[in-house]
Amino acid sequence: MMVQERYDIVVIGAGPAGSVAARFAAENMASVLILERDREPGIPVRCAEGVSHNGIAPFIDIDQRWIASRIDVAKLHSPNGETANMYNNGLGYVLERRVFDAALCELAAKYGAHLITKADALDLVWEDGKITGVKYKYSGEIRKVKCDIVIGADGVESRVGRWAGIKTVVRLEDIDTCAQYTLTDIDIEKDTCEFYFGTKVSPGGYIWIFPKSDNTANVGIGLSGHLSHPKGPKEYLDEFVQRRFPKAKITYTMYGGVPTAATLDEIVKDNIMLVGDAARQVNPITGGGVVQAMIAGSIAGKVAAQAVKEKRFDKKFLKEYRKEWDKRLGKTQKTMFLMKERFMNMNDERFNRIVEFCQNIPRDKFSLKTLFTEAVKGNPKLMIDVAKAFLVSKIKMK
Amino acid sequence: MKINRDLCDICGTCVAVCPADAIVVSEFIVNIDNEKCTNCLNCLKVCPIKAIEEGE
Ligand SMILES: Cc1cc2nc3c(=O)[nH]c(=O)nc-3n(C[C@H](O)[C@H](O)[C@H](O)COP(=O)(O)OP(=O)(O)OC[C@H]3O[C@@H](n4cnc5c(N)ncnc54)[C@H](O)[C@@H]3O)c2cc1C
Ligand code: SF4
Ligand code: SF4
Secondary structure: OOOOOEEEEEEEOOOHHHHHHHHHHHHOOOOEEEEOOOOOOOOOOOOOOEEEHHHHOOOOOOOHHHEEEEEOEEEEEOOOOOEEEEOOOOOEEEEOHHHHHHHHHHHHHHOOOEEEOOEEEEEEEEEOOEEEEEEEEEOOEEEEEEEEEEEEOOOOOOOHHHHOOOOOOOOHHHEEEEEEEEEEOOOOOOOEEEEEOOOOOOOOOEEEEEEOOOOEEEEEEEEEHHHOOOOOHHHHHHHHHHHHOOOOEEEEEEEEEEEOOOOOOOOEEOOEEEOHHHHOOOOOOOOOOHHHHHHHHHHHHHHHHHHHHHOOOOHHHHHHHHHHHHHHHHHHHHHHHHHHHHHHOOOHHHHHHHHHHHHOOOHHHOOHHHHHHHHOOOOHHHHHHHHHHHHHHHHHHO | OEEOOOOOOOOOHHHHHOOOOOEEEOOOOEEEOOOOOOOOOHHHHHOOOOOEEOOO
């Protein structure tokens, strides 16, 4: 592959957001280059790897190569040691993201997108006050590539938005600081994801156990950024692992951050769009961002390709992406964000009561919706928002 | 601010909370530009492995 001097679109970052955006742009006839800083897309994995079947299926044919396990049950643990099982959330997967991310990238390449790895974007190129390309480092050499649209898909550590003058900084309350081990030789159920709540276990967040096989799992923790000092996620996780899996062996150790905010106010400007974690398009309660990144990427990629066809690179045109995103998920995300504030401040007594409540719901009626509704009880305004959000997402599913 | 490179996992969490755009991540290293830093301590608080300390 010869790297061209100019492309219609340059995508920065080859995570799910960038690869899916590139694929949809290329599929719709735009010329696309992806720049990825790391040596390979998907590595290092900074993820618990849990996704829903319905979330990913529209974007890629399910392939056993990147599925570690199938999940049917979510098990909730309350601070006082009670548990409740949830069965009605639909099929979920724990992925092998290193393979999954590469597969998404290969799909973009199949539709004609170009990719360079070990290409670290350093800045935007401006001419007469307009973004006209990207400056990047490759093999110790500074290079420039020209384009009409830059898509910033550079993850939680995003700087592309900042270069364009977009306010991307998140509050400490709106970032989850995480530690995760992949543990082996442990006693778990392969089809069950487990969650532990409580102010002593994981302040402002939760601990997860996502099985990768019948004796291996991603076991991690996310703490709200304003409650993670001086005792941080590693200390809490070590205490938990010592209690629940004293004999486990660690095969992988990873740290990371999840922006649990609402979508940024500004995700497009003239000649630029932000997608995925870079745009803070994460479910603020669960911290899930893979499906969100893919949905945002697909919308942004299509709008960018249309912009190329019509030679319209101004903010007004690109805003179509924002409109579509808000319709699909942005509004729901905002409701979730308001609910998160409430979750974050819940005391152990309340967590205990919620799990107790869950134990008494008949198996076939128990879903995330019932759970959330209980969690926001006593706050009528939020309850209405939740009801609306779930109505919207239900209609979307059909 | 100062990063302990033996601890830093290059995860980028600190970048998201830096109001001064003082932190830059590359494939193998994270740098803080102390000229830009306003000493707000956000990065130190969120770093999951406590790799950031005060001082130059
Ligand atoms: C501990 C943890 C657990 C999580 N668990 C889950 C989960 O179970 N389920 C779920 O759905 N989500 C989970 N998430 C969130 C999920 O990982 C992210 O939301 C998702 O990866 C976002 O995709 P993205 O494409 O926006 O960004 P990323 O996947 O982060 O990709 C960004 C890419 O951009 C590259 N890049 C950055 N800067 C530059 C630059 N200057 N030049 C070139 N390339 C650059 C990076 O190297 C990276 O490859 C978790 C996150 C963490 C930290
Ligand atoms: S102390 Fe504040 S300004 Fe300085 S590097 Fe850390 S986050 Fe940025
Ligand atoms: S948050 Fe900590 S571990 Fe992550 S990049 Fe910053 S200094 Fe390194």
